[in-house]
Amino acid sequence: MDGILLIDKPPGLTSHDVVRWIRKTLNIKRIGHGGTLDPAATGLLVVLVGSATKLFPYLSGMDKEYTGEVTVGVATDSADADGAITAEKTVEGPLVIDEALMELCGEREQVPPMYSAVKSSGKKLYELARRGVTVERTPRPITVYELERTSPVSYENGRARFSFRTRVSKGTYIRTLAVEIGERLGYPAYLSMLRRLTVGGFSLKKAHSLDEVARGDYRLLPLLSVFSENMVIQAGEKLARKARNGRALDAAEVGSGEPEIAIANREELIAIYKRKNGTYHAERVWN
Template identity: 45%
Template sequence: MKLEPNGVLVLDKDSGMTSHDCVFKLRKLFQTKKVGHTGTLDPEVTGVLPICLGRATKLSRFITDEGKRYVAEVTIGTSTMTEDAHGEIVEQKSVAMSEIDAARIDEAMRQLTGTIEQIPPYYSAVKVNGKKLYEYARKGQTVERPRRLVEIHRLERTSELAFEGGVCRFNMAIECGKGTYIRTLAVQIGEKLGYPAHMSELRRTSSGSFDETMAVSLETLQALDTVEERLAYVIPLEDVIKRWPALTIPKNRERYIRNGGKLNDVSLEFELFTVYNEEGIPLAIYKRQEGTTDATVEVMLAID
């Protein structure tokens, strides 16, 4: 009997791979077509990439919307076309120790904490008029990029400043909401200081409730002989949804839920939550409508 993976694999993505590359390899390793990632990581970025398998692919958009944590290195004094260390240099301005100190950098980071506005980099997958920004960039075309508001919950310098070769480097830790471009955040820090800047290294340490202590590398999975051995690294679907609040409904309401019925008078403490029957079987994931106590079904989970 073929084992069907249903759950989340927390992958520790290597540098040099796209998120789609990871999905392609995992389809082969788990012998299933139902594999989906939870938001892309740029090829050179390493770290936590939750991968949904089987029925858990229904959950990918919810995991994608959760907050992220990163550790990064910022280089002040040089900016690039891609806003990271792998693009063509577009501006340079020598940085001296007498011009920038830790206090100035910390103040710049403080100003970028909270709700801030970002313009996505040209080398990104954001779509404008049906085309991705990087498609315009590769053709040398310019287009007005959409501004977006993002949430920066924590932005903290975690190293001393290092001056070498006319640039200043330091490490930082970031906790942010969905849609944040860390590359752009590095550029914005430079702008606050009056210098070109880019993100020279980046690692994602957590995505929602999944962190790097749960992560496994592709190399480790490839070294295993069977799908069954690899399944030991998959967090079961039932355990994944336990991370969200739970609501149990009486037996006489079960058919109503299975048919996607709307819930009223839902507590304001519930935003995204799982509805269970009295036997503890998950029936559906609901979301409370903003500003109301009504909740509508997002995904049906009942196992018939």
């Protein structure tokens, strides 16, 4: 069994929990996922089955789209609803939220949160955070392509809440983005809800619930669905044979100017090639 399984992750489960459940339910040995969702978050989890596990590096770099909710006036140690409260400040007067969101768009750097899987000296940050240890983290380049408010702002008990939608590059932490929104507004803040809508070209609209998977009511997408149409080269017999053997390919015989291509035979992914000095060299081959 090889392919890509789109799952609508329910709240309360880690991404690893979901993968482990699918492994047991479908009796699959090789399985992984293409990008973590926090336990409290819901939405699209891209699960890689069989030989599709080799595609992780290509999924991890994809843009992602989310909807969520920010609560202003209180902060937590994990920057989401699961954390312990660390700061509170009564929200007074109307907040100029849209301007703050616009300021956070574009290319910039972001410091990963302590509650993350980023490693420091071989230790995952969340392991250190659970022991009460805080370390310096290196800022990482990110891009926030879109960030907009999608609901009125509600004010209650000295706090403010609003919903948003955002599209971001790889490496962007939405929990940190919620904290940054609060900083722009002059208040503590945390991410009170998060739902992932897309990962690259994959959409939550085509995702399956765990109940559907348990009933056998699901469909695996082909490995080629990871790549855009302009990256996929449908190979003839000669080109396919060379690709299966991982041989270098001349750009002229490939007929592409893309920096990276996927050689295919109909829906079968044969190999991924990268271009260097006018020649394509095999990066991964599926045998």
